[in-house]
Amino acid sequence: MNRTLALKLEPYFYTAPSLLLIAAIMLVPLVTGLSYAFHDLILLDPLSGDFVGLDHFREMLDDDGFWTALRNTVVWTAVSVALQFTFGLVLALLLNRPFPARGLVQALVFLPWAVPGFLSGLTWAWLFNPVIGPLPHWLHGLGLLATPENILSDPRLALWGPIAANVWWGIPFFAITLLAALQSIPKDIYEAAAMDGAGPLLRFRRVTLPLLAPTIAITVMLRTVWVANFAELIVVMTKGGPADATQILSSYIFTLAFQRLDFGYASAVAAVLLLLLLAYAAAVMVLRHAMTERP
Template sequence: MTLAAHSHAAKPLRKRIADASEPYLYSAPALILIIGVMLVPLVLGISYAFRDIQLLNPFSGGFIGLDHFRALGQDQAFFRALRNTLWWTGASVFLQFIFGLILALLLDKPFAGRGLVQALVFLPWAVPSFLAGLNWAWLFNPVIGPLPHWLHALGLLDAPNNILSDPQLAMWGPIAANVWWGIPFFAITLLAALQAIPRDLYEAASIDGAGPVQRFLSITLPFLAPTIAITILLRTVWISNFADLIVVMTNGGPADRTQIVASYIFTQAFKRLDFGYASAIALVLLVLLLVYSLLIVLLRQTMLNKG
């Protein structure tokens, strides 16, 4: 009798524990993997920044304090990479956004065959980044690609040379590839935002006699503004870290003219196998990105308070 009563009382408890642990059981496998393969390496990487870690040197591994950062302060290649990162990110984001916005506006109008056109113009987004890089490197190659000859014919180049080996122009190569590759992302996001604008607003505005430019400035743009802001901010961070195209197309050359911070980190780790120095640069990059994000959050806060 007592036994039965006891087991009767224990059952809800066991069930309660089971219920409480259920969401954790669902999310545990994903969490364990994220912690093990992303969070632990992140912390490890931060510790490497203060240690002498070279893969091929068995005697390395000691704690060296701020030595890497002192070396970094003297490293002209690093400062050049910082300037290149600004140039690469600014030009890529600006051009992707402008062309993406125009494309989204064009696709927002219904026309015959829109589905097919949409699939075709968004196709570059599906091309693997390494292949996009190779493809554009080949297009810029005068032996095999048409672009140098066309640019020469237009008078933009003195001779049909490869701009990827011209220190003054090389950065335009990866930027062109990046713009081609990234327009669909902006266009998809902005098109989704455009289609969420209530259509009757436009009708009401045109009944009131507003022209297309006025409609764009007073309806479309204000509605798109939040999406534009968020997309540009996230994309800026993403593109400043995006080294694939540069590694594939120029490997940072000629004479480090296309080296950005992310590709510089990769080169230090992959070519020179200097994990300590690579991690120190990575830590600086992380701090810069954190500062950027904080500035954005503060800016948003002030703008919200004003509004």
């Protein structure tokens, strides 16, 4: 009986270290953090700490900063992910056929992924700086900017700065996962399709895309959630400014917590963001399920 019990317990023995660590450092703090959403909690204010129920959420309804950030979150996430995905797919297709020095080229185009997020933010902030960066001059030369100025200080354009950095930084992620998925498609399927008279475009639409679809759905979903939470570029490049014009929800939470020290309200906004992301992820999973069920 001893061995039967030992066999039953074995998998838990292997997973326990990870689980305990994640529970202690992530899940318990998450629950604590969510509980702040229902408290009036301002750092350094000894009078705060009362239970306030749903007050923070009511406050949110009238908070212009929240609504701007929500709108920006959608734009930031949708545009970043769409561009990362499109360029990532093109890059994966380009890399998925043999050519000289493929290993080297692959290593170089994937390099941005290794660049720390804050550093790519700084680098792009510098590139957009007209004093030492070329981009304003180039954009002016192309007629896209009236004067070679820093778009990061123009409230109407500033969000495009972090988006550019994010696209540059995120293409390799999509390229790597899609390339991996492409390489696992058996060659004979293409040969069979070619024998059946399908040209390259038709092969891409009828063979490649359907076989990539599960990978695409999963990576796009994970990446969307991840990008929506990714405040670093915005904090580093614009600090949410000018005049909160580039604030997304996650950077807004950061500002609320660490500049206004209002942890209660910050946690309430974080709870809303988490809820939105969970709803989005659930919707994608349901959609994916429905699509694979269809004959």
